[in-house]
């Protein structure tokens with residue numbers, strides 16, 4: 027039992043001790059945990075105590091960071107806004123007064139907003155405070171600061187006039203309290219009609235007028251095509267109407283009518299360039315109204331109420347008056363020319379038009395900004411241009427030619443141009459030394475033709491021939507008009523031809539054969555050219571020019587298109603004096619034969635200065651077809667050269683054999699004498715077949731011209747004979763002719779022999795006796811006798827039974843049939859007649875002659891058909907050539923200049 031108890035006690039003790047041990051262990055562990063928890067708690071407490079401090083620091087750091095970022099962003103935004111503002115209000119719209127100058131907006135560019143001050147933000151750069159006005163809206167000023175309001179008005183107006191071309195802004199002032207005092211600085215504008223003041227009772231009229239303008243602009247200028255003038259300007263680059271800015275500075279309460287009109291202007295004005303700057307009169311709350319509340323020191327704009335504006339100082343008074351004076355002067359001097367490029371189609375549209383039914387091109391802008399068109403076709407077929415010297419006739423011709431040439435290709439349109447006055451401006455259409463380009467449509471340019479009416483006649487004859495060719499072709503194809511001919515003959519070359527004759531009255535001046543033929547040809551061309559696409563454009567500065575036509579009503583009636591430059595007389599119809607009041611650089615265009623109803627006024631762009639023209643010409647020239655040749659340039663002041671003459675270059679040795687003759691080679695060599703005044707640069711030539719009378723006389727005292735004629739004749743003949751096959755005997759009897767004759771002698775080399783006063787009788791007797799030997803002609807022999815009459819004394823002496831003169835007469839008489847031809851210069855008709863045997867002697871051995879300074883009457887019946895001689899008025903470096911064998915009338919020639 028005891029044992030059991032003992033055992034039990036032991037076991038209990040053991041269990042207790044185990045439990046105690048475990049409990050102790052747990053206690054220790056709990057204590058440890060407690061300590062560590064306490065420790066953690068203490069740490070946590072300590073850490074927790076530090077948190078607010080750190081968070082605060084973090085918060086402060088972030089706050090500072092945010093403030094810095096905000097500042098930087100504000101500065102950046104302010105800078106960007108300032109930049110954007112400067113862009114939106116460039117140049118005169120925002121520049122500081124110290125460096126301000128007018129800077130008109132370009133044509134497609136909007137005028138932009140106008141600066142009145144700056145928004146100032148701390149730390150940031152000031153941002154311009156802009157107010158929209160031109161093309162945008164109206165400005166209403168209110169506030170206690172009277173001077174501030176005045177500064178805003180002055181700034182707005184000056185900046186507005188400075189952003190537009192002179193004259194493009196018109197101001198209307200209504201200032202019943204100060205009677206215009208507020209706008210005094212702008213007064214110089216009134217001298218040019220750019221500022222008008224309306225008196226105290228005039229507000230209703232002013233508003234009525236603005237409403238009328240708006241209505242008119244909507245109806246006739248915008249005409250449903252554009253929503254506003256700003257759109258029109260952006261699309262077309264044209265600004266046909268000025269901006270009208272009415273400045274209304276206080277006054278009585280408005281009547282109902284005035285209120286109604288004012289509201290209309292506010293609602294509809296901006297689209298039509300009609301704007302209000304108002305103080306002291308209420309304006310309705312429309313989005314087009316910017317309200318400026320001018321307070322003491324700070325100003326606020328309705329559109330940015332939170333941003334205080336500091337106003338700029340007013341523009342200096344001298345800046346206002348000087349600017350206004352300059353603008354007024356520019357406007358008084360006349361409108362700025364519109365650019366020539368307005369008349370041109372876009373580059374990708376050039377040469378795209380067909381001329382089948384006519385030629386249409388703009389010549390300038392009408393008052394509504396719409397292009398005024400010039401048409402040439404079946405109706406109107408021809409044009410008459412008139413205007414006193416200096417009014418822009420030449421310029422108009424350039425503008426018209428340019429506008430046409432840019433639209434129609436050279437296959438559609440050709441020009442022939444003739445300028446009877448002195449000057450070279452049309453020469454640039456042809457190829458020049460300074461500019462290798464030429465206008466590809468130009469076929470002929472005649473300049474300085476003032477004394478060479480024959481050239482005008484030649485052109486008319488040429489056109490008449492072309493008219494005949496076209497009429498024949500039309501007949502062949504059984505059609506009547508060019509448009510029909512072109513459709514039945516699509517591969518034919520049937521361009522419309524425009525022939526421009528400036529100062530055409532020169533052609534019709536005088537009562538001679540040239541004038542008569544010219545008038546007949548003109549009449550025929552005017553009547554029949556219409557349907558064959560040949561159009562005449564006649565220009566004259568001189569009322570007499572027009573009067574020259576007046577005697578021929580049938581001719582005038584064909585010129586239904588009339589263009590009158592300022593102060594032109596008698597171009598339009600009798601009672602149509604629209605040209606009298608035209609401003610400069612304008613023209614009245616009238617396609618109704620000048621009847622008043624047909625008047626259209628156009629502002630003509632500047633087209634004639636070198637730069638403007640050559641840019642277009644170069645562009646068209648680069649587009650030319652590969653085989654295009656430059657226009658023929660005839661310059662009445664230039665002396666042609668034999669070496670450049672195509673007919674000279676084409677000369678070949680003549681084949682006088684029987685085979686050659688049957689093969690159709692020309693009969694006998696040809697002596698070229700000078701250039702014919704003609705559309706082509708052809709040479710006047712005299713054939714020297716073996717036939718009686720084939721001798722040439724050059725008549726007159728002009729040494730240089732006489733030498734030039736003989737020189738060209740000899741050189742051209744020499745070219746047709748292989749070396750050693752022809753003789754050239756040169757006898758020079760006038761020392762003044764010596765250098766020219768010597769140079770010829772040198773050029774002809776071994777084929778030439780030289781004779782002088784001493785030896786010329788020998789030449790005569792030798793040549794005469796050679797003629798008597800046998801019947802077969804020998805080698806060709808040309809006697810070139812310079813001033814042969816000077817040897818009359820010598821030749822009167824007998825040699826071998828006969829005098830030298832008798833020998834000469836025999837040579838003249840018998841020589842040509844034996845290939846011996848005399849080409850002689852006599853210094854007068856009477857001297858020649860004396861050498862030929864006296865006044866009653868026959869002259870038929872002189873088959874051809876060139877008269878220099880010899881009056882037509884002297885050439886009388888012995889040398890010229892009919893009585894009284896040819897219509898010939900001697901003039902420098904011109905000769906009248908007559909060849910009995912081929913001519914009915916004389917032919918004016920230009921001797922070739924001395925060989926270089």
Ligand SMILES: Nc1ncnc2c1ncn2[C@@H]1O[C@H](COP(=O)(O)OP(=O)(O)OP(=O)(O)O)[C@@H](O)[C@H]1O
Nearest residue numbers: 363414415416417418419420421567611630631632
């Ligand atoms: N529309 C224009 N715009 C700007 N300048 C022009 C215009 N028309 C003419 N001019 C200038 O006026 C001057 C005279 O013009 P132009 O030579 O065309 O006159 P004109 O009537 O042909 O005179 P003239 O018969 O004496 O030659 C020239 O300097 C020309 O550049």
